[in-house]
Amino acid sequence: MARSRNRFDRTPFQTDITDLSHDGRGVARREGEGGKVTFISGALPGETVVAEPTARSRHFDEAKTREVLQPSPLRVSPRCPHFGVCAGCVLQHLAEDQQIVAKQRVLMDNLGRIGHVTPQSVLPALVGDSWGYRRKGRFSVRRVEKKDKTLVGFREQDPRFVADLSICYTVIPQIGEKITALAALVESLDGRRDIPQIEFIAGDAAVALTVRHLQPLGDDDRQRLIAFAQEHEFAIFLQPGGVDTVHPLWPQQQVALSFRLPQWDVELAFRPLDFIQVNASLNQKMIAHALALLDASPEDRVLDLFCGLGNFTLPLARGVREVVGVEGDAGLVARARENAQRNGLDNAQFYAADLTQDQRNAAWMRQGFDKLLLDPPRSGAIDVLKQLPLKKFERIVYVSCHPGSLARDADYLVNEQGFTLKAAGAMDMFPHTAHVESIAVFERR
Numbered sequence: 001m002a003r004s005r006n007r008f009d010r011t012p013f014q015t016d017i018t019d020l021s022h023d024g025r026g027v028a029r030r031e032g033e034g035g036k037v038t039f040i041s042g043a044l045p046g047e048t049v050v051a052e053p054t055a056r057s058r059h060f061d062e063a064k065t066r067e068v069l070q071p072s073p074l075r076v077s078p079r080c081p082h083f084g085v086c087a088g089c090v091l092q093h094l095a096e097d098q099q100i101v102a103k104q105r106v107l108m109d110n111l112g113r114i115g116h117v118t119p120q121s122v123l124p125a126l127v128g129d130s131w132g133y134r135r136k137g138r139f140s141v142r143r144v145e146k147k148d149k150t151l152v153g154f155r156e157q158d159p160r161f162v163a164d165l166s167i168c169y170t171v172i173p174q175i176g177e178k179i180t181a182l183a184a185l186v187e188s189l190d191g192r193r194d195i196p197q198i199e200f201i202a203g204d205a206a207v208a209l210t211v212r213h214l215q216p217l218g219d220d221d222r223q224r225l226i227a228f229a230q231e232h233e234f235a236i237f238l239q240p241g242g243v244d245t246v247h248p249l250w251p252q253q254q255v256a257l258s259f260r261l262p263q264w265d266v267e268l269a270f271r272p273l274d275f276i277q278v279n280a281s282l283n284q285k286m287i288a289h290a291l292a293l294l295d296a297s298p299e300d301r302v303l304d305l306f307c308g309l310g311n312f313t314l315p316l317a318r319g320v321r322e323v324v325g326v327e328g329d330a331g332l333v334a335r336a337r338e339n340a341q342r343n344g345l346d347n348a349q350f351y352a353a354d355l356t357q358d359q360r361n362a363a364w365m366r367q368g369f370d371k372l373l374l375d376p377p378r379s380g381a382i383d384v385l386k387q388l389p390l391k392k393f394e395r396i397v398y399v400s401c402h403p404g405s406l407a408r409d410a411d412y413l414v415n416e417q418g419f420t421l422k423a424a425g426a427m428d429m430f431p432h433t434a435h436v437e438s439i440a441v442f443e444r445r
Contacts, residue, residue, distance in 0.1 A: 008056045012066050015040070017047045022106045022403075024090035024434035026065070038063055041157060042084055044072040044094060064157075074098045079131075079169050086163035088154035089170060089432040096431065100125040103436045104426040107403045111424060115407035117414045123425025123439065126289055128282030130431035134171045135202040136278045139179075141186055143193045150187040152179055152198065170432055174207050175200050178232060182209075185228045189221045201272055203257040208235040210246060210272045226250045237272045243331075246272055263288060264315035266343050270335060275308055279429050286399070286427055286439070287315050293423070293441040294397045296320045296371050303364075303393075305355060305374040305384060310336040310348065312373055312399075317348040324364050325350045355384040372396045380405025382412060390417050396442040401429075403436050410440060418445050 017026035017040065026043025028051075029035040040051045042065035051063040064084075068075070078084070078092035091099050104125055111117050142162045143150050153165035168176040175182075186192050194215040201208050211225065217238070226249060229236040235255040239246045248254045258269040259276070261284060270276055277283040290312060296302050300320045304313045307325030309332055316323045317340070325348065327333050333352040340348040351364045355376075359365050365387070372393045374381050378401055396419065400406035406424075413419040419442040429437035 008053065010053050012050050012052045013063075014048065014050050014069065017043045017045050017049060020045050020102050020105075022110075022434065022436075024094075024102075025062075030061070036061060040065055041090065042093060043068075044075055046070075046072045047075070080167070082153075082163055082165055082168075085156055086154050086165060086168075087157045087159065088163070088168065090157075090434050092432045096130055099431060100127055100426060100428045103428065103434075103438075106436050107406075107424065107426045107438045110403040110407040111410060111421075113407070114404055115409075115411040115414070117407070117410045117421050119421045119424040119440065121423045123289075123423050125425055126282065126285055126427040126439075127431075128279050128285055128428065130428070131169050132171070132173050132176065133279040133281065133431065134168075134176075135280055136200065136276055137171060138197055138199045139182075140197055141195045143187075150183050150192050152183040152186060171200075172202050172207070174202065174232075174234075181228075181232070185224065188224055189217070191215060191217050191221050199273060201257065201270075201274075201276065203270070204259045206235055206255050206257055207233070208237060208255060208257060208272045210237040210239050211249075212239045214240075216240065222249060235272075239273075243273055261287065261315055264318045266314045266318070266339075268309050268311065268314070268339050269342065270309055271331070274332060274335065275329075277311065277429065279431075282427060282429050282437075283311070286429075286437075287312060289427075290373060290397050290399060290439060291315060291319070293439065294371055294373055294395060300370040301368060302371050302373060303367075303369040305372070305381065306376045307336060307350065308332050308375070310339050310350070312375065313348055313350070314339060314343055314345055316373070317345040320347070322347045322349070324348075324367065324369070326353050326355065326364055328352070328354045328356075355381070357383070358387065359384065360387050368392065370394055373399070375399040376405070378402040378405060380409050382409050385409060385412060390419075391444070394444055398440045398442065400438045400440070401435070403438055406438060406440060410442075413442050419443060420445050 015028040019027040025039040025041050028038045038061040040063045043049045048070035049065045050067040053063045055062040074095045083092045140162045151162040153163040156163045165179045197212045199210040229250040236249040260267045302323045304325045307313045307327045313325035330352040333350050336350045422441045424440035427437040
């Protein structure tokens with residue numbers, strides 16, 4: 001959609017906010033503009049604000065809050081000094097207990113508007129740690145010559161720029177409190193202009209940084225990185241190319257990264273760039289919630305699609321006859337098999353398969369299953385759902401990171417395949433952001 005950032009009137013205007021959009025912005029309809037919708041960052045429903053236009057398109061305009069004339073009773077002071085500039089969080093000005101209410105409303109709106117379905121019941125919202133929870137993420141890195149400094153952080157609300165962060169309260173403290181030190185480290189490197197990103201990931205006992213570099217690092221830079229790792233007790237990995245090029249710098253032997261799920265006596269090992277759920281406390285609650293909703297018996301065979309490292313698969317294996325996990329990333333499948341062996345689970349089998357492609361002749365597809373659990377990416381699971389013998393599944397539990405794709409898939413399951421949407425609810429995997437994680441349970445009619 002073509003937009004102009006320069007050729008329109010940027011004069012601030014006063015308006016009333018009537019709603020909250022799915023991405024956490026206030027919604028207004030401007031008088032004198034034919035009631036055209038304007039999305040205003042930093043504004044909440046019920047408020048009167050002065051806003052500055054930032055972008056214009058045919059169907060809607062965009063703006064940012066300059067002054068709050070009449071605040072909402074739900075408005076709070078953001079904890080982070082970078083709120084409003086950094087795009088990592090957009091809801092810190094909304095009371096914590098109301099953020100999940102807004103996300104629950106987004107979920108139900110999507111189910112009704114896109115999916116044409118209404119759950120028989122709304123599940124109580126699931127919440128975990130709301131600060132210092134983000135154990136996996138990616139910082140952008142940029143040498144800004146005009147400022148004569150290196151910036152390390154998330155993108156600004158204008159994604160062309162890297163936010164100049166000094167701290168991040170949503171990232172685990174071991175990382176969030178050391179962003180300034182991390183920026184100073186990169187600034188000290190001869191190769192600072194060749195480092196576009198740094199990824200972080202944390203297990204129960206170790207924190208790892210993966211430094212992406214576009215040119216080989218000299219010996220002096222490598223020693224500076226090692227000294228930083230030793231001082232701050234990090235493991236440092238280097239990534240000169242694709243994912244397969246990641247290798248340890250310090251310690252030279254690859255550090256053991258893992259997290260435990262005590263309720264199921266399961267430990268999951270992973271590698272520095274592997275996908276893990278970012279919020280450890282919410283993840284454990286989510287697994288327990290999903291397994292309770294699935295209600296699998298000791299005699300059941302369960303299919304777990306988009307299984308990753310075995311986050312749901314291995315806890316499931318503790319209570320069912322057999323569980324089969326399928327995942328598109330062959331590396332994650334290899335780690336899932338290793339995790340099953342490590343935990344002494346011989347009733348969990350794993351297959352690597354692209355679930356967006358035709359899998360009707362795959363060996364795992366022809367096996368009989370009683371129940372289905374799936375946790376797809378943002379694009380959802382419609383491709384594989386259309387291939388599955390759905391009539392054989394008594395119950396489906398669908399974990400979703402995008403309410404729009406869940407709603408579309410719910411439409412297919414309910415209105416075309418004869419399932420009932422028994423219940424659905426939001427889960428706050430990413431507090432203070434507009435990200436909506438959710439869960440739904442379907443039963444065959």
